Amino acid sequence: MNWSDHAIWWHVYPLGFLGNGRRKLPDLADWLDHLLTLGCNGLMLGPVFAAESHGYDTTDHFRVDPRLGTEADLVALIDKARSRGVRVMLDGVFNHVGRSYPQFRAGAADWFVPAGDDFQVFEGHRNLVTLNHANPAVADQVAGVLDYWTSRGVDAWRLDAAYAVPVPFWRTVTDRVRAKHPGVWFSGEIIHGDYSAYVVEGGLDTVTQYELWKAIWSSLNDTNPHELAWALTRHNEMLATFAPQTFVGNHDVTRIASRLTEPRHLPHALAVLFTVGGVPSVYAGDERGWRAVKQERAGGDDAIRPEFPPAPDDLGTDGSEIQHLHQQLIGIRRRHPWLVRATTEMHTLGDGVMAYTLMTEAGRLAVALNFGGRRVAAKLPPAAWSHEAGDATIDPSGAVDLPSLAWSIASAP
Structure with a gap:
């Protein structure tokens, strides 16, 4: 296994977390114990480079904001994290830059894509000017940025809006960086499209699994496990090529506790996240069941990117039971590290009920979920199932009786 196969990330949006300048990056070191207590071993940071406002309108990739x-x-x-065995991922915004970017201010037109009397912008945002990825100087700049910070201890990169960048561009820069830093790990933000192409052709290690994210909350809200089952079939196909980066929350979406219409579905969502193949991440605050809704307006991300208290002890006890659930499920993941590349086999799929297994030579894991409000039965393969988590028990015969909204995880040799 590579180091990334053991990674479970705690995802922080630094500008919001630290109060937009009220506190600085060294204060994040006080949260490393919290990260480790959860069972995570990776710190995924949102934008940290100089920018005009929210961090994705970069003005200087070589300067910390x-x-x-x-x-x-x-x-x-980074050094403090490494001393604790924690890997660090930075957010690389290389599809677009802010209008204060040096090359834009200097009128270097070949660095950008013309559009009428102006230049192409990212998804209608005038302040986010799209880079010209056909210009070799842009590739040199991006490779230089990646090399500069990886040389300073960065282990991994989230490549923002990777889906908007021509796939061959990624291969150009990742090959150059890997030649100097063979252990670096690249995760591309891909929302839709051919996920595997960004790995096979683009040279990335993984991409964000938005299909699975959507299927988890949508199928629970609709009491429709068939949608999730279809997504898991697609997920299996991806696992033949790479281990997707999985999540139920991040800095761009409504928090999972607000997205679910039935609060008692939260354990179901987390059970899927921490049992299916992939490299999971937890968005800071989700482990306490924080609620917030993303809105499509100026400042609409503010609620999902809040300031955190100075230290974990200041969180109080609200949501501590949800944090304990995260610890329990991440603990299962740690005991069964082979899950990172394990495919899902469905055994029961019906009206509001789903039961599946994950299996390798290293062991077996069984998961049974009741999406609905009535008692249901599920059937799994017979085995010496040992209860790991949940409010129902899987019998050695494989039978499981699931009361309303019950769930169960069990393991076997």
């Missing part, structure tokens, strides 16, 4: 501190602050955080 002054609102967050200095380069020395970032390197010190």
Whole structure:
């Protein structure tokens, strides 16, 4: 296994987390114990480079945003994380830049894509000017940025809006960076399209599994396990090529606790996240069941990117039972690390009920979920099933009786 096969990420949006300049990156070191207590071993950071506002309108890829501190602050955080066995991922925004970017201010037109009297922008956002990825100077710049910060201890990169960048461009820069840093891990933000192409042709290691994210909350809200089952079939196909980056929350979407119409479905969503193949991440605050809705308006992301208290002890006890559930499920993941590339086999799929197994030579895991409000039965293969989590028990015969909204996870040799 590569180091990334053991990674479970805790995802932080630093500008919001640290209060937009009220605190600096060194304060994140105080949260490493919280990350480790959850069972995570990776710190995924949102944008940390100089930018005009929200961090995705970059003005200088080689400078840490002054609102967050200095380069020395970032390197010190990376060093402290590494001393605790925690990997660090940075957010690389290389599809677009802010209008204060040096090459834009200098009128370097060949760095950008013309559009009428102006230049092409990202998804209608005038302040996000699209880079010209056909220009070799742009590839040189991106490869240089990746090399600069990877040389300072960064282990992994989230490539923002990777879906908007021509696939061959990614191969150009990732090959160059891997030649110097063979252990670096690249995760592309892909919302739709041919996920595997970004790995096979683009040279990325993984992509964000938005199909699975949507299917988890949508199938639970609709009491329709068939949608999730279809997504898991697609997920199996991806696992033949790569281990997708899985999640039920991030800095761009409504929090899972607000997305689910039935609060008692939260364990079901987390059970899927932490049992199916892939590399999971937890968006900071979700482990306490925080609620927030993303809105399509200026400032519509603010609610899902809030400021955190100075230290974990300041969180109080609200949501501590949800944090315990995360710890329990991540603990299962840690005991069965082979799950990272395990495919799902469906055994029961019916009206509001789903039961599946994951299996390798290293072991077996069984999951049974009741999506609905009536008692249902599910059938799994017979085995010496040992209860791991949930409010129902899987019999050695494979039979499981699931009361309303019950769920169960069991393992076997």
